[in-house]
C-alpha cells in the first residue's frame with residue numbers, strides 16, 4: 001500500500017491517510033480479513049509519527065472499518081461490497097497460500113467501479129446502479145444492419161490496424177454527427193478511444209503528475225475520481241449548486257494553489273443530473289482562461305434529454321463549442337444512448353494538446369479496433385439515428401414521469417430528490433444521520449442494487465445520499481425495484 005499525502009492540504013495528514021485506507025476498504029481493494037501493516041510499518045512507510053499512525057487506526061476502528069485482534073494484528077472488517085465471494089475467517093489467514101502477496105506494495109487507488117460493478121452482481125438482482133439503458137430501448141436493428149453492411153463493404157478491415165487517431169471515414173461521419181449537435185469539428189481534432197474512460201485516462205497520464213492539482217466538481221462521476229487517484233494527482237473537490245460548478249470556490253482555490261485542470265460533466269451531471277447554466281459555462285471558460293487551466297468536459301448524456309410540457313429540452317451549448325482557444329478537451333461517449341458493449345468514445349482536442357494525447361493513445365493501445373469503426377459508419381450516416389434518439393427521449397420522458405410519481409407518492413417526505421431534465425440518474429438525499437452505505441447491505445439482502453453516494457466524493461464522503469439509475473431495468477422490473485427501495489428507505493427513517 002503506497003499512501004500519498006499532500007502536506008500542503010488543509011486536511012490533516014492523519015485524516016488523509018485514514019481516508020485513503022477507508023476508501024480502499026470501501027471499494028473492496030482491501031478485502032475482509034486483509035492484514036493491515038502494523039502501526040510501526042504504517043508510520044515508517046507513510047513518514048508519520050507512531051502516535052499519528054496509531055490515531056489513524058483508532059479512527060478507522062471507530063468507523064467500523066477495521067478490527068484489532070490482540071497479539072495478531074489489525075484486520076479489515078466485513079463491509080458492504082459485492083465482491084466478497086470467498087468469505088474468509090481470521091483463522092484461515094495463515095492457511096492462505098497467497099499470503100505472501102501482501103508483502104508486495106501496489107500503486108492502486110480505490111476502485112469504486114470494480115467493487116460496485118453489476119458485472120459481479122448475482123443474476124437475480126434488480127440493478128439500479130449501472131448507468132445504462134435497458135437493451136430493449138436500444139437501436140439493435142439499426143446496429144445489425146450497419147454491421148452486416150460493413151462486413152460486406154470493408155472485409156479487409158479485419159486484417160488491418162487502425163490509424164492511431166481513428167479511421168478517416170469514421171472520423172468524417174462523427175464530424176457530421178457533431179455538426180448536427182451544433183459542434184463544428186474537423187477530423188484532425190478527433191481521437192477514437194475505447195470508451196470515455198480511456199479518454200480520461202489518456203488525459204490524466206499525459207497532463208497530470210503526482211504534484212498537479214485537478215479541481216473536480218463534487219459530487220462527481222466515481223470512475224473519474226478513480227482515474228485521477230490512480231495517477232496520484234491532487235484532487236480538490238469543488239461543490240456544485242443549481243447552476244453547476246461553483247466559480248467562487250474555484251477562485252478561492254486558485255488564490256492558494258496552481259490548478260492545472262478542471263473536470264466537469266456540465267450536461268445532466270452524474271450523479272445529480274444538474275445542468276450547468278449558459279452563464280456559468282461562460283464564467284468557467286473565463287476563469288480557466290485567466291488562470292491558464294485546462295478543462296476536461298465529459299459529455300455522455302446530451303442525447304438523453306427529456307421533454308418538458310411536450311417540448312424537447314435543449315441543454316446549453318457544450319463548453320467546447322464556446323471555447324475560443326483550444327482550452328477544452330471534450331470527451332464524447334457513446335455508451336449511454338447507443339451500446340456500452342461497443343466501448344466507443346471520442347476525444348476532441350486542438351493543437352499540441354491534441355498531438356500529445358494522440359502520442360499517449362499510440363503508447364496505450366496502438367489504436368482502437370478498425371473493424372468496430374468501419375462497422376459503425378453506416379449507423380452514424382443513417383438519418384434514422386436521429387429519429388431513434390427522438391423516440392428514445394419520448395420513452396424516457398414517460399419513464400421518468402412514472403419514477404417521479406412513484407417516489408413522490410411512496411417515499412417519506414424527509415427523503416429529498418430534484419426533478420430531472422435529462423440523463424439517467426436520480427440523486428436521493430436522506431436525513432444526515434442515515435448512511436446509504438449501511439442500507440446497501442439491506443438492499444442486497446432484498447436483491448436490489450444501487451450506488452451509495454459516498455463513492456461520488458473525491459474527498460471526505462457524505463454518506464446520506466444514493467444514486468439510482470432508472471433506465472436500466474425492464475418495464476416490469478422497474479416498479480418492483482422501486483417498491484423495495486421505498487420500503488427500505490422509509491424503514492430506515494422510521495427505525496433509524
Ligand SMILES: Cc1ncc(COP(=O)(O)O)c(C=O)c1O
Nearest residue numbers: 131195196197221270333335345
Ligand atoms: C460522466 C461519465 N463519464 C464517463 C463514463 C464512462 O463512459 P464510457 O462507457 O464511455 O467509458 C460514465 C459512465 O457511467 C459517466 O457517467
